[in-house]
Amino acid sequence: METELESLLSSFATVWDTIRLNLRLLLLPRQLEQVTVILACVALAWFVTRRLEPRFDTWMRGLSGRPKWQLRWLVVLRNRLQLGLFALFAWSATGIYAAIYAFPSRRYLIVLAATIAAAWFFIRVAAQIVKNRFLRQVVSWGLTIYATLYYAGLLDEVAAFLDGIAIEFGDFRLTLLAILKAVLVTGLLFAGARLLSRGAAQRIGANEDISPSMRVLTVKFLQIALYSAAFFIGLKAVGFDLTGLAVLSGAIGVGLGFGLQKVVSNLVSGVIILLDKSIKPGDVISLGDTFGWIEALGARYVSVVTRDGKEFLIPNEDLITGQVVNWSHSNQYVRIDLFFGTAYSDDPHLVRKVAIEAAYSVGRVLKSHPAVCHITGFGDSSVDYILRFWITDPAEGLTNVKGNVYLALWDAFKEHGISIPFPQREVKVLPGSVLATSGSDRRGQ
Template sequence: MMSVDEIWFLFISFIESVLTPGWRQNQVLIVIGLAVACYCLHIVSGRMIENRVRAREGWSKLQLRMIVQVKRRMGLIWFAVLAGGLYMIMQQITWPSRSYFIGLAATLAAAWTGIGYATRLVRNRTMRRLVTWALWIYVTLYFVGVSDEVSTFLDDLALEVGEFRFSVLMLITAAVVIGALFTMARVVSGVTASRIRSNEDISPSMQVLTVKAVQTILYGCAFFIGIKAVGIDLTGLAVLSGAIGVGLGFGLQKVVSNLVSGVIILLDKSIKPGDVISLGETFGWINALGARYVSVVTRDGREYLIPNEDLITGQVVNWSHSNDFVRLDIFFGTSYGCDPHLVRKLAIEAATDVDRVLSHPKLPVCHIVGFGDSSVDYILRFWIKDPTGGLTNIRGNVYLALWDIFKEHDISIPFPQREVRMLEDAADSGFHGASR
């Protein structure tokens, strides 16, 4: 096995041979010429693909993403095709050694292109770049023939504490292996989640809980299998991990409390996606259940991230917990000169004619609740079944219906009036009294 000094000597020798006229220099010049030509072809073919896509409608998102990836790598694709074709021709008409570097360049271009497409499965951008560059470097060293020497060099750069040994090679290998396993876990969890969500026999809250449990198990197994696969012994870190766990337990009490509260919410099914809730000043519907918080979207488009602990310890009004029926109350008053029987009848009729107000099985009702100073006071109660459509707007529509029907039947709605009288004698008396 070659040492680092020997690898460096071979590199210097290669540079000197490239600078010396001969077939090696010719091959390098051919590779450079192919690279320039493929760059021009990349620009031209990219514009052709873009024009073709713009001229045709109805592309799906998946097709557009694939086309974008092909367009971005057209240069490498052209280089792999042209260099591979030239390599096969030169293999037939001249000595194999006179086309070695061209074949190597074609092989690397094809490998880099395949890696670029394969690593698109890694969703996290940072992890994808790390895996991509690691694989690019590895295949380059492998085809050049110095992968074993570089691996030995990286393995020698190690940190040793007692029996525990951690090298740069282990770090790189662990990142690549764990990244690949995480990608597989993401694909499997995505397929499993889609099937669970499509099962109507499972309640929404249990769907969320099952999906999160599957994701936790898959990602946890991927991490520990990856660590074990690269040869890292975790037993030496048991004491350190225990101390870290105790510290995190004290420092992350709120986080752990929210995580446990989230599991409790999913298990007792107190709230689920789509429910309409009120918590303090916040009124909206559940958009998503997270591990640490619940996303609540209000009617004005604001999205509140409410910690799970607040939903467990606080008083929450769930307007659609057991059913979607919601009763709303409206208070109003009419003058004493209006027939209360007619007022009740007209109020019920007005509420029934409003959209979203239920007329079956829960009918609107109207009752007298008191005799005020200037009006007879009533309460109008009606039911709706779609609280997600809003409460203020339906109240406003019922008020407008009451206004219209009362105006049509000459039902007056009194309002406080004050009468001010000026007593001339009293004013004069007060004025003279003040002047004396």
Template sequence: MANHDSVVESSPLKPNEAVSSPELVPDLATQPVSDLVDFGQMLFSQAEIFAASMLRPWNAYQIGIALGLWALAHVLRAILGPRIRNWMATREGWPKWRMRILVVVHQRLRPIFFVILLWIAVALMREFTWPSRSYVLGIIATLATAWLFVVFLTRLIRSKVLRRTVRYGAWTYVTLHILGLTSDAARLLDRASIEAGEFRLSLLLIIQAIVILGVLIVVARFFTTTTSKRIQSNEEISPSMRVLIVKVLQLAFYGIAFYIGVKAIGIDLTGLAVLSGAIGVGLGFGLQKVVSNLVSGVIILLDKSIKPGDVISLGETFGWINTLGARYASVVTRDGKEYLIPNEDLITNQVVNWSHSNDFVRLDIFFGTAYGDDPHTVRKLAIEAAQGVERVLTFKAPVCHIVGFGDSSVDYILRFWIRDPTQGLTNIRGNVYLALWDAFQENNISIPFPQREVKMLNNEPPNLPD
């Protein structure tokens, strides 16, 4: 059995000991900014010491074991991966959420096998050798496990950019925490700062602000989404009031999250309030249209003149309101085009709301028949033809009237009602015209059209003067 001296000599140099030694790490809070270069050189020298300790025999073979286990995990992934995938293909009756978890696990088989093999190796080495002989391998296993958990947790984030940002940030923090370097890294980030009077901004403060605000915004977004779904499903609230309540809740939740985040970081909002007031006056002149649209949107939601689902006409635009935003309203036409109409135009211009108080819409079509046809028969046939068209309401019976005697026809107007203007107006007019055509053809009712006759008086050429 080795003596005490040999045991001490075989103890590896721990990473946190190499970095946080009092002789090597100065007090960064009192070190002048001009010595930052010297501090970088000091860190480089400490890194050299740490690398040298890793090359010692009892540490080098642990790194070699880790590399061998990674290669073995790669081989296991190549052998078992296709079999697991084929087994997943036979699970047709499983819920989608369970299949998604299996897909994520299948994509991470290599690191999963690596973590399992690492902990098996650490357990065996701690059982049959000195604990110091598996110290580096234990650190590698802890890091690999933490990184793997970070990967699985960040899969819950849908945005790829945000997912990668959170993943890399979590990997960095977990690594520093496991190696015992968090306090030293915090002091180093706090040293990189900008000072102007009592104002001081450091990298550490910026990172803390990003983390705290990010977490609070995610929480605010969760509460906003959950509350919005409940409000949208409440049929007792009008559609316009639902939109208004959702917008107010979004503003309140995000505003509270920003205020709490800024106060938690320690930024004084008194000076910011004065500065924001001055900026607001300047922006008020430059963003008059934007402010006007915002105020117009609030007015529209309050007076309920326009709400999602209404069919409107504004100039040449005819369609239904898809969404009401803070600055504009989205109007979708029958041809699939989506117009973004500023809220100010909906307030100042004349808007035809086909479904403001109710869904009933009356349509008029004009036609003419020959003078030789009986007007009473024509009116009866027109009403019956309109009543036979789908979408034409029968309890609000169509009517047909004579509106004039034209040059070659008796002119009529046919009026009928529908209650689904969102399904289109041109198509229902066309169907009624087609029904009139069929009815007139069956009953020998003629639709006159202008005719012109050209009469040649003679074929002699005109007499031209000499």
């Protein structure tokens, strides 16, 4: 314990001596002049930023029709305008100093300030490629601290100091430096994996030669492979022994198999759905009382959007084990049946002809597939018919096209004098009945 404490104090003393040495190197003649120039660059950058920001905002409002990614990068540059201007002014001042005093050395304070400011600016801008906010902050601050220590000449000393802060369990030694490296390296690798997966997903999604289900499956496998590789490469890069992790992952896998059966079942069902192509994005399905089209296929669930805007997240297992009606599995053609009745006094041949013509008058009804109308029976009050027609866009809804055809039938029947009967009952009161007597008594009263 005393040895570790002495080593930690020795590392801290080394860092402090390095800082004192760098300060002595910076405190050369004209140091006050350099500090004044740096403060002047800060003030000038602040003044110019306040003058440019309103004009920059006005110019950006005129670009509202541009792609979102271009506007996003313009906003990033606008938010870091003052830092970028300070780096520009500081480097300009460095060039002037180099021309006058001939000291293009990073030992000088103004050169160090210009270099660190430029590094900060490019790190903050480049970090925006990371979409996750927390991960972006980790990468941004990690690279900022690293660049600052590197250009200040303190990197080796600080690394030795952090390496002295460790937790030991037998042969295992975990240092604070290793933890920071793991977080930074893994964050960078995850950002790169996310960027690669998004680019690959866009390219695969635009490839019409691949079926929609295979596109989703390829993207899912690619994401799993990239993120897994980023995780393990990040651990290996900081010297973590993956042998123990293999044993631990096996134990975790057994525990997941018992405790997360439903989750695993949904994951496996999702892979099966993607492989057998039973459903795919854009298909119109009905499952129980849910009718809609598939918006997306997830690893655990399928997103189904109904006509009223509701989005149902149906577990993949329900689609494998339950009865699903896929209205557009092999093709988009859907037949719709309508039932109606007419009076016995109407000519059935005319009714059938008028009904078929009325169906064809609706725009969504296909004329390439023949519509038919048949008598299904003689009811108590009407002759019963069935009208069958075809559509090819079930995603646009079924109720609305049925309503349009019913309305066309109403108009056509009125035009041809065909009546739609409703149940009627005739009641005859026979003389001498109790009801008739009661009625006579009431009239007599």
